[in-house]
Amino acid sequence: MITNTTKRFLASLFITIGVLFKNRKTRKFTLIPLVIIVIGFLLPQKMIIPVAGATTSDWDDNSFWAYPWGSSITHKGIDIFKAKGTNVISSTYGIVVYTHEGGKGGKSVMVLGPKWRFHYYAHLDQIDAFAFKPLSPGTKLGTVGDTGNAVGKPPHLHYAITSPFPYWWLREPDVIQGNRKMFHLDPDVWLRE
Ligand SMILES: [Zn+2]
Structure with missing residues (x-):
């Protein structure tokens, strides 16, 4: 390899x-x-599904890197579908880097977790977090919504994991945007462990 x-x-x-x-x-x-x-x-990583009450059947395991995906070209995360207002919780230990409102992600939260992985939670209906807030797996970050480019779609959490350190072995030069796969981890792999 x-x-x-x-x-x-x-x-x-x-x-x-x-x-x-x-x-x-x-x-x-x-x-x-x-x-x-x-x-x-x-730092050890203990990971849980970031939507309260959700199971592995609440997202499509083939949606990571699905193409075509609007202006993003490929889908660099998974969409966990649950009713609007369901609690969105931190999947890992971590610290909130920022919260943001606007753009494709709508109301979103960025978290730095173990192993220098950034966890992105988007389309929230409500944000219950602030920058530098320390988190445990299960700490509430907000609620499921349909903000940003999820307006008009069923409410869901867009959840993505990125790393500033490249995982060379995840590169797929033959796939669309496949070189960028070394910076994007498939949450499905980690949540099914
Ligand atoms: Zn998505």
């Missing part, structure tokens, strides 16, 4: 880190962020 490009990238990454470590002036500035990054990846 590991391609030559990946091997070359990893080799140059380790060489760069090695060089920065050898130099006493740059050592500290390399070590601190590295330790923080590693700790983030080591």
Whole structure:
């Protein structure tokens, strides 16, 4: 699965880190962020379905990366259907990064969880969260709605997980927008575990 490009990238990454470590002036500035990054990846992740009372049959397991999907081109998350007003809850431990109102997502919440994964909750009817709020799995974030580009559609939670660190092995060059798949994780995989 590991391609030559990946091997070359990893080799140059380790060489760069090695060089920065050898130099006493740059050592500290390399070590601190590295330790923080590693700790983030080591944090355990316990995940639950982010809509109260929902089961695995409340979303279509083929909807992740479905194409065509309007102006998004591919669907980079899953849609969990439940009645308007049902509680939307945090799927993991985490911290609220921001809440937002407007655009495609309507009322939405962005959460940073373990392993540097960003969890996006969109189309909420009501937001019950604020930036920097710490979360446990099950903490209420708001309620299911049909805001943003879900107006006129059955109420649902659009739930997506992204990572700033690429998962090379998830790339699918033959699929539409397939190179971007290394930054988008399929929530279905994690919620079925
Ligand atoms: Zn969606």
